[in-house]
Amino acid sequence: MTNKRPPLNFDAIANAAVGNWVTHVFPAAGISFNQPAHQHQACPMCGGNDRFRCDDKRGEGTWICSQCGAGNGFMLVQQYTGLDVYDTNKLIAGAVGLDATSTVTDEQRIQWQSQQVEREAAEKAEKRQARLDAASRAQSVWDNAKPAADDHPYLLRKNVSAIGLRQDSSDNLIIPMYYYNPDKQQTTLVNVQTIAPDSEKLFLKGGLVSGAYFTIGSAAMFSGGVILICEGYATAATVFDAMSYSLPVIVAFNAHNLIPVAKAIRAQYPDHRIIICADDDSATALKMRDKDIAEGKEPKPLVEYNAGIRDGKLAAIAVNGELVVPSFDVVDMDKDAA
Numbered sequence: 001m002t003n004k005r006p007p008l009n010f011d012a013i014a015n016a017a018v019g020n021w022v023t024h025v026f027p028a029a030g031i032s033f034n035q036p037a038h039q040h041q042a043c044p045m046c047g048g049n050d051r052f053r054c055d056d057k058r059g060e061g062t063w064i065c066s067q068c069g070a071g072n073g074f075m076l077v078q079q080y081t082g083l084d085v086y087d088t089n090k091l092i093a094g095a096v097g098l099d100a101t102s103t104v105t106d107e108q109r110i111q112w113q114s115q116q117v118e119r120e121a122a123e124k125a126e127k128r129q130a131r132l133d134a135a136s137r138a139q140s141v142w143d144n145a146k147p148a149a150d151d152h153p154y155l156l157r158k159n160v161s162a163i164g165l166r167q168d169s170s171d172n173l174i175i176p177m178y179y180y181n182p183d184k185q186q187t188t189l190v191n192v193q194t195i196a197p198d199s200e201k202l203f204l205k206g207g208l209v210s211g212a213y214f215t216i217g218s219a220a221m222f223s224g225g226v227i228l229i230c231e232g233y234a235t236a237a238t239v240f241d242a243m244s245y246s247l248p249v250i251v252a253f254n255a256h257n258l259i260p261v262a263k264a265i266r267a268q269y270p271d272h273r274i275i276i277c278a279d280d281d282s283a284t285a286l287k288m289r290d291k292d293i294a295e296g297k298e299p300k301p302l303v304e305y306n307a308g309i310r311d312g313k314l315a316a317i318a319v320n321g322e323l324v325v326p327s328f329d330v331v332d333m334d335k336d337a338a
Helices: 010-017 021-028 073-081 085-095 106-143 153-158 219-224 233-242 255-268 282-294 307-318
Strands: 063-065 069-071 173-181 186-195 201-203 214-216 226-230 249-251 273-277 322-324
Touching: 010 073, 010 085, 021 073, 021 085, 069 073, 073 085, 106 173, 106 186, 153 233, 173 214, 173 255, 214 233, 226 233, 226 255, 233 249, 233 273, 255 273, 255 307, 273 307, 307 322
Parallel strands: 226 249, 226 273, 273 322
Antiparallel strands: 063 069, 173 186, 186 201, 214 249
8 A cells, every 4th residue: 555646747737827826726725815916915924914915927926025035826825834845736736627637738838828928918018008107197296396495304314405306295305217228318207206204215106116217416527437326315415415516426216226227327328437336234234134043044144134235236346337335424314324
């Protein structure tokens, strides 16, 4: 007598599950959402409020949680149920009405591939339309805003001036975000960042962020042959002031955006000296490493937790530029100057 389990066709199960995770597989595994799947809500694994969402990209049940990480539908089902790979596949097969041991026909493969192409095309079209809509809203927000005042609470806290900024009727600072299209050699407004009096920062939903930037300084300043790139506006404005308003400073808005922004600037100025002015997120890095240690995880090198330094170095390498880490100890502002 043997306890050997009959073989399962994992390939057939994976393909059959595509597009069915939210409607069939997750409910069958006992995973339920109290909001539409793509909206922020409680995580079914850790239970944290408003930290989980299932974007279901390519119909693969993809999800992200600020506590648990990210993964696809299979990973969510397996982690939630605690089943092994075999039993997880068996559960999924039953949820989509598939005979788990069946073979995959050529016709099925063609059908699945066709459906996948259609889903990806639909997602791409939806994303493009969202970006177009956001760009239109950004232009409206910008056009209807007034010049920003230097006594805005955020600017006062950061000890910087409003250079090229505007302010809306709710007293949010408005920072325009421009994107350079190398094919058309055009720069267009694609989004805005708003900064509320309490320092909350937001981008327009659906708007392009990657590669979008804001320039502090005039076009004439680029003739100097040196361009500085910073993360946030406050850092950039401080650096601009420190350089006696003589060099252009680019705002990339966050550490992750330093690389695409640096590449966009390099495409426009191939012979310029590009200097990345990185934020030193050492305090945050230490907290993140200590948290991993407290949770029994193997800690990574400290620089891996320091997004400002890490991504700053990568950006400098990507464009054959240079890296500096400005010190703002003499200025009354937060360590994270962005």
